[in-house]
Amino acid sequence: MNIVAKDMLLGSGKLTVMVKDSIDIQGFKTLSGSRALENSAPAAQNAEVIDRILNADCVITAKTNLHELAFGITGINHAFGTPINPKYSDLIPGGSSSGSAAAVAAHLADFALGTDTGGSIRMPAACCGVYGLKPTFGRVSRKGVHPAQSSLDCVGPFANSVDMIETAMQIIDPTFVKTACVTAPKLAWLNVEADTVVTECIESFLEKAKVSVTTVEVPSFQAAFHAGMQIINYENWQAYADLTRTGLIGADVQARLLKAAETTVEQVQQAEQIKTQFIQEIDVLLEQYDALILPTLPQIPPKVADAENTVAFLNLTALVRPFNLSGHPAISIPLETKNGLPVGLQIVAKQHADAQLCAITKFVVKAAQ
Template identity: 75%
Template structure:
């Protein structure tokens, strides 16, 4: 199914884990889904999160496939194959952590690890119908994660339940201590953002079924935050991977995106940092009034694999996730489904370092219809 990049057998224990192949495991290459990295040396030590997984008596069984260099949102990878979306085979698995989401959807692991710089955990979680958490920026170690330097990237888990997300977080973040189950409904606000009628209807009907009262709110700098996040990612990815454009081994979509990224200026990055400060303050202000913000994970139903060959044409799919990489707030995607049986993600955002509370809110929201 092209989910697995390479088989690994490390450790033992009651939980099986798979790790995105942009995360170092000692003795294995970190290829990041790219032919241009196929001859890099093997990693000489584990990423910190891998050491923590092994220390928790878990078994790592594989490294998972991804959109090349983690620089794409569809999950389509011509070099090593595109991970099949197990629940929705005609649809994209989402990127860049495609294999990690698909592995959980296929129940090949109890939890998996992905990375999220501009939505790369939440998007494939929504596409594949599983849970995916982007923790508060900086809360989970990135040591041993590629690219080495990133001001927006986060390591986080995929799972088939909130409880397993919490278990994974306790393993990879020793400071994570699950919150008590909520006894009353949290105070929720839903962001006014552009999304398709199918997506909006699915979420609205779910909230009614759950008996949850929500207030509609706006974030003035939301669109600016999306574009600012793109500028920062482009600038940093060119610094990390620009030299690979000279190898002739990159996929055409990533090659073109990197060349476009090379045009990002330091002035644009400086302006993006100003947007980051403003937008973060706006989110913080709303979260001083509400326990969490709700919005769709994706603005539309995930496209068909057959229609998604051009990654650039679908960059709008990151429109609702990327802003929270810029601000650094924790965000989780929980799986919903339309009456027609198509995947929709409900994204929940909480205060910085309130990752435990975010999971408790997600659990409450999911149980409210049961």
């Protein structure tokens, strides 16, 4: 995590905020965790979300490190350091918004901003044992966020409570209005593949909360996972191709970018067709149920020492990336196994039902206490 100079204390309010270093703050370079951007010019103006944070009289205390170019899932960064997972020090902090999740887990900020293109808020939230919300696509401004163009990326908050997630959303999204507490939401369990230790942890939590769920299937779920990767690969190559010629990108991201260069327009067009189908399937379910629930990650996060090969762990995004493709809001709730290992419970709601999603989350969490 990169703590910045004191002159970044631009506000004087009660809430402290840290910001992923792929989001522009005027006068500071936006490095996106990469030495390839060290010679870039400082940002000429704030990203829109930064102006909203400052207008709310919050204090921005730091920019946070990330998996290089926000193109990785482990959070490991050899250029500027891998953020330590405060609650589970041997395990990866998760990527790409690793520093923001770690900062909140360490109680260094009231909330932090991350970005989520293929799970990059929800994954580190699950790894670090905090809440993380990916809002509905397009709901929170991406003006001043890198890369500039993305069909899937969302800016969203990390916090240690749903109440603070709601507060953060009210600040960064002027259209967000808190919803009154819900009672007995109708929930569907999305039948997906996950390790037994993960599903047993979630089942125990739901039993404690006395929440009953109906199991449902989404035929195109796995296809949506792969389609999301095609779009991410294509768009990241468009954004960062020039940087691959600098010799300054880390080996793992360099290799993934060069592989991404092989993605064709035809593959992206096929991915868009799958996107349409997947959205329809999810929307049909969300006409019948208030929300869908499933694990955030299909397994316990790996140890940092075992996670150098990002490609080997891409399946960690199997349950989060599809909802980047569909654009639905999704939140990760921190749970823990009997052995004290992190598990995330993911809840997904209708598009633009972000406030209702938070209300459902609060109901479930309170019911389990």
